[in-house]
Amino acid sequence: MHATIPYVIAALLFGLGVYGVLRRRNAILVLMAVELMLNAVNLILVAADATVKSTLTGVQSEAWAHPVPEPRAGAIFALFVIVLAAAEVGVGLAIVLQYYRLRRNVVLDEVALHEHDHEKVAG
Template identity: 70%
Template sequence: MHVTIAYVIAAALFGLGVYGVVRRRNAILALMAVELMLNAVNLVLVTADVSLRSALRGVPGEAWANPSSQPGSGGVFALFVIVLAAAEVGVGLAIILQFYRMRGAVALDEVPLDQERVSE
């Protein structure tokens, strides 16, 4: 498989994620679009790791160029992005749930960003 195919798929996924964040009114769907963008980044990280390892396989003498001496760094970065995405989903869903309890809806258009807090 050509590396270009994976990059084009990742760009399409990232574009769909950006479109979902910009156009969606529902907060949960916006979080799903952010997850789609993070998965596109994971695809780019793993693809770049595989393609660079295959390109550096013939370079002698340097420790960073020897693919067998280091674990897959793209996969490690992708794992960190997955952990970050899990934390983002947990915090994001907690915020959305609290907002739903307060307002009764999760529409992003109805979120008052400039309203001051009213003390009771």
């Protein structure tokens, strides 16, 4: 597989996520678009790690370096991003569900940021 294919796919996924964040009005769909962007970053991390590892296979290590191969740093960072995404989904969905219980609507254009803004929308 060519090294640029994962980068192009990740760029397309990230662009689709940005489009979803900017154009969607539903809060759940915005959270899904953010997850799409985080998954694109995970793809870039793993692809960059594999690309760098395959590029450096013939490079001699220094005398002070350990002869044992290091673990996949890109995959480890991707795991951290997955944990961050899971926490973001948990908190985001809790906020959206609570807002839905209060207002019966999750359209982001109609979210009142201040209490007096809600009075203008309701009255």
